[in-house]
Amino acid sequence: MRYGYWMxxxxxxxxxxxxxxxxxxxxxxxxxxxxxxKIGFDLTLIAELNLNDIKGVDAPALDAWSTAAAxxxxxxTLELMIAVRPTFHLPxxxxxxxxNIDHISGGRVSLNVVSSWWSEEAKKYGVQFxxxxxxxxxxxxxxxxxxxxxxxxxxxxxxxxxxxxDLVLEPKPxxxxxxxxxxxxxxxxxxxxxxxxxxxYVMHGDSPEKVAGKIRDxxxxxxxxxxxxxxxxVAGYAIVRENEQETQxxxxxxxxxxxxxxxYQNYQDWLANTQLEQRVSLEDYSVSNRGLRSGLVGTPxxxxxxxxxxxxxxxDLLLLQFSPQMxxxxxxxxxxxxxxxxxxx
Numbered sequence: 586m587r588y589g590y591w592m593x594x595x596x597x598x599x600x601x602x603x604x605x606x607x608x609x610x611x612x613x614x615x616x617x618x619x620x621x622x623k624i625g626f627d628l629t630l631i632a633e634l635n636l637n638d639i640k641g642v643d644a645p646a647l648d649a650w651s652t653a654a655a656x657x658x659x660x661x662t663l664e665l666m667i668a669v670r671p672t673f674h675l676p677x678x679x680x681x682x683x684x685n686i687d688h689i690s691g692g693r694v695s696l697n698v699v700s701s702w703w704s705e706e707a708k709k710y711g712v713q714f715x716x717x718x719x720x721x722x723x724x725x726x727x728x729x730x731x732x733x734x735x736x737x738x739x740x741x742x743x744x745x746x747x748x749x750x751d752l753v754l755e756p757k758p759x760x761x762x763x764x765x766x767x768x769x770x771x772x773x774x775x776x777x778x779x780x781x782x783x784x785x786y787v788m789h790g791d792s793p794e795k796v797a798g799k800i801r802d803x804x805x806x807x808x809x810x811x812x813x814x815x816x817x818x819v820a821g822y823a824i825v826r827e828n829e830q831e832t833q834x835x836x837x838x839x840x841x842x843x844x845x846x847x848x849y850q851n852y853q854d855w856l857a858n859t860q861l862e863q864r865v866s867l868e869d870y871s872v873s874n875r876g877l878r879s880g881l882v883g884t885p886x887x888x889x890x891x892x893x894x895x896x897x898x899x900x901d902l903l904l905l906q907f908s909p910q911m912x913x914x915x916x917x918x919x920x921x922x923x924x925x926x927x928x929x930x
Contacts, residue, residue: 586892586895586896586900586901586902586903586925586929587627587628587901587902587903588625588626588627588628588902588903588905588922589626589627589628589629589630589664589666589818589902589903589904589905590621590626590628590629590630590904590905590906590907590910590914591629591630591632591820591874591904591905591906592614592617592618592629592630592631592632592652593605593607593609593613593614593617593910594609594614594631594632594646594647594649594652595609595632595634595637595638595639595640595644595646596608596609596637596639596640596644596645596646597639597640597908597909597910598639598822598872598873598874598876598906598907598908599639599839599871599872599908600639600640600870600871600872600873601839601840601841601871602838602839602908603640605908605909605910606909607908607909607910607911609637609644609645609646609647610647611647611652611655614647614652614656615655615656615659616911617910617911617914618656618659618660618663619659619660620911620914620915621663621914622660622661622662622663624914624915624918624919625918625922626663626914626918627662627663627664627902628663628664628665628666628695628902628904629656629663629664629665629666630666630668630697630904631649631652631653631656631665631666631667631668632649632668633649633650633667633668633669633670633673633699634646634649634703634706635648635706635709635710636703636705636706636709638703638706639873642705649667649668649669650667650682650686653665653667653686653694654685654686654689657686657689657690657693657694658689658690660690660693662693663693664693664694664695665686665690665693665694665695666695666696666697666765666767667683667686667694667695667696667697668696668697668698668699669683669696669697669698669699670698670699670700670701671698671700671701671720671723671724671727672701672707672712672713672714672715672720672723673701673710673712675747676726676727676728676730676731676734676747676749677730677731677734677749677752677754679731680730680731680734680735680754681734681754683696683758683764684735684754684756684757684758687758687759687760687764688756688758688759690759691759692758692759692760694758694760694764695760695764695765695766695767696764696765696766696767697767697768697769697787698724698727698728698766698767698768698783699768699769700717700720700721700723700724700770700775701714701720717772717774718774721770721772721774721775721778722745722746723746724778725778725782726742726744726745726746726747727746727747728766728778728782728783729742729744729782730742730747730749730752731766732763732782733752734749734752734754735754735757735758735762735763735764736757736762736763738752738753738754738755739751739752739753740752765784765785765816766782766783766784766785767783767784767785767786767787767816767818768783768785768786768787769786769787769788769789771789776802776803776806777806779803780803780806780807780810780812780815781806781810781812783815784815784816785815785816785817785818785901785902786799786800786803786815786816786817786818787817787818787819787820787902787904788817788818788819788820789819789820789874789875789878790819790820790821790822790874790875790876790877790878790879791819791875791878791879792878792879792880793891793894793895793897793898793900794898796817796819796895796898796899796900797897797898797899800817800898800899800900803815803817804899816901816902817899817900817901817902818900818901818902818903818904819879819895819900819902819903819904820874820875820876820879820904820905820906821876821879821880821881821903821904821905821906822872822874822876822877822879822881822882822905822906822907823881823882823888823905823906823907823913823917823921824836824881824882824883824913825883825884825885825888825913825916825917825920825921826883826884827884827885828884829883832882832883832884836877836882839871839872839908840868840871840872840877872906873906874904874906876906879891879895881903881905885920885921885924886924888917888921889921889924889925889928892921892925893925893928893929896929905917
């Protein structure tokens with residue numbers, strides 16, 4: 586199992602807790618990244634939103650791409666999975682930008698391609714916002730141009746959404762044949778596209794049993810296309826405590842919706858513009874990416890055992906959230922990761 590985490594560029598992950606003691610600043614995220622790779626974390630996902638959908642639109646949020654470039658220069662082993670939304674970036678220009686950051690990092694860049702969901706953000710920033718299936722049609726063309734830009738020179742393309750003429754991109758990325766492309770989505774349109782044109786599928790939090798079903802589905806789609814096995818990642822919010830009483834106390838604290846409601850309207854916008862397979866609960870609202878559904882909550886041994894269930898389901902990567910991030914990541918690295926290493930030996 587590889588251990589990844591969401592970089593807290595929004596100042597946290599809890600919609601009900603206003604101050605999570607992790608400021609969205611370069612000082613904090615750079616210290617966090619440097620420390621994380623020393624204690625056993627393999628990857629960080631740097632989300633791309635220009636507005637803060639967790640704490641409310643008036644709250645600060647870091648830019649994904651300039652942050653990733655800076656992190657590439659101050660880390661040594663951490664994979665930098667940078668989220669990218671095709672509607673916000675021309676594919677050839679993004680291919681150039683990503684290749685450059687890949688060189689700065691020594692080949693540690695990957696992409697998480699997200700077909701935009703936040704219509705209000707697009708409106709505020711003057712960006713085209715397509716309906717659901719149109720967004721995926723755009724993404725499909727975008728991925729074609731990106732892939733060719735990284736692998737070919739003097740490449741031309743003419744589609745409904747994008748056109749390039751005699752494109753030359755040098756230097757190519759360090760990562761060969763290309764940086765890993767992750768993507769997530771639960772609609773049939775999304776899953777067909779991802780199985781065909783991406784390298785890895787990332788899922789919202791869910792039980793190992795449900796995740797196993799999704800992995801089978803994507804794997805079968807992949808096999809039908811004659812393509813090699815994908816990698817699979819799942820999101821999870823981790824609470825590691827020494828006993829049940831402490832666990833339940835922390836769970837109650839983070840799901841108390843009365844504390845802060847600034848992000849609720851943004852959450853409603855997300856629900857209106859996505860196609861989800863399951864109903865959303867209060868806990869899903871409280872913690873982003875349905876992280877609590879993964880069940881990484883309990884004693885160190887209980888959490889380690891749960892990770893073992895995800896491994897059996899076929900998961901390669903956990904994308905974890907913690908609050909407060911630095912302190913809880915230290916606890917996870919000290920109490921959980923070694924237990925899984927022993928169990929897997």
